[in-house]
Amino acid sequence: MANFVLQVPSIRLRSFTVSASSSSNGAPPGGLGSSSGGGGGPVIVELPLDKIRRPLMRTRSNDATKVQQLMDSISEIGLQVPIDVLEVDGVYYGFSGCHRYEAHQRLGLPTIRCKVRRGTKETLRHHLR
Numbered sequence: 001m002a003n004f005v006l007q008v009p010s011i012r013l014r015s016f017t018v019s020a021s022s023s024s025n026g027a028p029p030g031g032l033g034s035s036s037g038g039g040g041g042p043v044i045v046e047l048p049l050d051k052i053r054r055p056l057m058r059t060r061s062n063d064a065t066k067v068q069q070l071m072d073s074i075s076e077i078g079l080q081v082p083i084d085v086l087e088v089d090g091v092y093y094g095f096s097g098c099h100r101y102e103a104h105q106r107l108g109l110p111t112i113r114c115k116v117r118r119g120t121k122e123t124l125r126h127h128l129r
Helices: 064-077 098-107 121-128
Strands: 002-007 013-018 043-048 083-088 091-094 111-118
Touching (some): 064 098, 083 121, 098 111
Parallel strands (some): 083 111
Antiparallel strands (some): 043 111, 083 091
C-alpha cells in the first residue's frame, strides 16, 4: 500500500492511498494487460535507461537544440510526459521519446518515467518495419 500527496490548483493538499496486489502471472502490480485483451492497459513506471532497448537509434538522429531545451526543462521541473515503451517477454523496447531519452542520458539520470504496454513478438515485428 502506498500513500501519495496530490496538489490541486487551489493549493490544497489531499492525500490518497493506492494499493495493488501482484498478479498470478508475475506481472507488476497494475497489470500490464496482454495484447489479447487479458486486462489492464499501459502502466506508468520508472525504468533504468540501460534496460530500454532503442532498436531505431542507429537510423535516426535527434535535434540537438530540442535535446538541450528538454534537458533544461527536465532539470527545472522534471519529465512531464513519459516515453512509450513496449514490453515483450520481459524486455523493454523504446520507439518514441527519443529526445526525452537522450536528454535523460546527457543529464546522467539513471531512470526515466515510461508508459509501458505489453506486446507480443508480432507487435514488436510490426514496430520494426
